[in-house]
Amino acid sequence: MDEAKLNDFMGKLVSDMGAAALLANVILGEELGLYRAMADSQPITPEALASKTGCNARLLREWLSAHAAAGYMEHLDGQFRLPEEQALALAIEDSPVYVAGGAVVIAALFHDKDKLVAAMRGNGALAWGDHHPCMFSGTERFFRPGYRAHLVAEWLPALEGVVDKLEAGAKVADVGCGHGASTVIMAQAFPASSFVGFDYHAPSISTATQRAQEGGVEDRATFVKGTAKDYPGNDYDLICYFDCLHDMGDPVGAARHAYQSLKPDGTVLLVEPYANDQLDDNITPLGRLFYAASTFICTPNSLSQEVGLGLGAQAGEKRLHDVFTEAGFTHFRRATQTPFNLILEARK
Ligand SMILES: C[S@@+](CC[C@H](N)C(=O)[O-])C[C@H]1O[C@@H](n2cnc3c(N)ncnc32)[C@H](O)[C@@H]1O
Secondary structure, rough: OOHHHHHHHHHHHHHHHHHHHHHHHHHHHHHHHHHOOOOOOOOHHHHHHHHHHHOOOHHHHHHHHHHHHOOOOEOOEEEEEOOOOHHHHHHHOOOOOOOOOHHHHHHHHHHOOOHHHHHOOOOOOOOOHHHOHHHHHHHHHHHHHHHHHHHHHHHHHHOOOHHHHHHHEEEEEEEEEOOOOOHHHHHHOOOOOOOEEEEEEEHHHHHHHHHHHHHOOOOOEEEEEEEOOOOOOOEEEEEEEEHHHHHHHHHHHHHHHHHHHEEEEEEEEOOOOOOOHHHOOOHHHHHHHHHHHHHHHHHHHHHHHOOOOOOOOOOOOOHHHHHHHHHHEEEEEEEEEEOOOEEEEEOO
């Protein structure tokens, strides 16, 4: 037993336990509007924050102190300040680096602990729709800032000839669309095109329909309940999967259905979590986050469906390439990437 290694590991555990506890506090800040009330980055006392937000001043002092200890806020003479950079990540939902929605997804993991215990002892299955409701809203809020920042500006232009088609008027399917964040963003950018979002989770389809109305695109973005292997249509110019193909039980079957549903010169846009092909190359902070989330979310969802391939959220480009090749596609390439995502293109 190496005492220095033990001490190092104890330090890491304390830091991780602190991170988990702090994340529960992040969810409070999110829901109660505390970060938004501090988004101007001015120093504020707990009492002033209490009168601004209607929250209890003594609890706020504790909450603010936790943030100071974590380096999320600055503390000087009894006043606390949310620096501008932290405000971008925690307070400003329109910012491209807003990640507070991710804390809500992580809350769902704790809510669903007993379901995972049962899945681990059983066949490994836990369907998307059986998660705590905060999983669905958290996923939408976690992913939407990235789609807003990159989808129209970078990802679609990285595909061969797709933007021209979208500008002229194309037919697009967004498969596994969830709350339709990606669908609505594309519909807002390309008014001449028509978009259909498909998802097998009925409550998500209702929310997505509402989002299209809120976004003023209900004339060109519609949402229909359907699985990745049975949605209608055989003349799509573009079929998209945003962070969902690896969640499916039968991704090869889904890709085969896309092959049949695309026009001869159509394109698949596959957005997946960033990953290298081998576990040993994913021993990174991002790999830790994605494998840990995938244990609770993506992999059990896949195991709940037919075939149950269980790609997991760290599938990597090679395995995804093999899925599309097996389905009949002859072109497959990495179109672009971000620190969080691989953006892949498949054509017939
Ligand atoms: C992680 S969420 C991503 C949702 C959305 N694309 C986004 O980026 O916000 C995965 C989605 O895939 C859907 N899904 C999983 N398996 C599916 C299947 N076989 N057919 C259709 N939808 C499926 C789930 O219902 C869920 O909405």
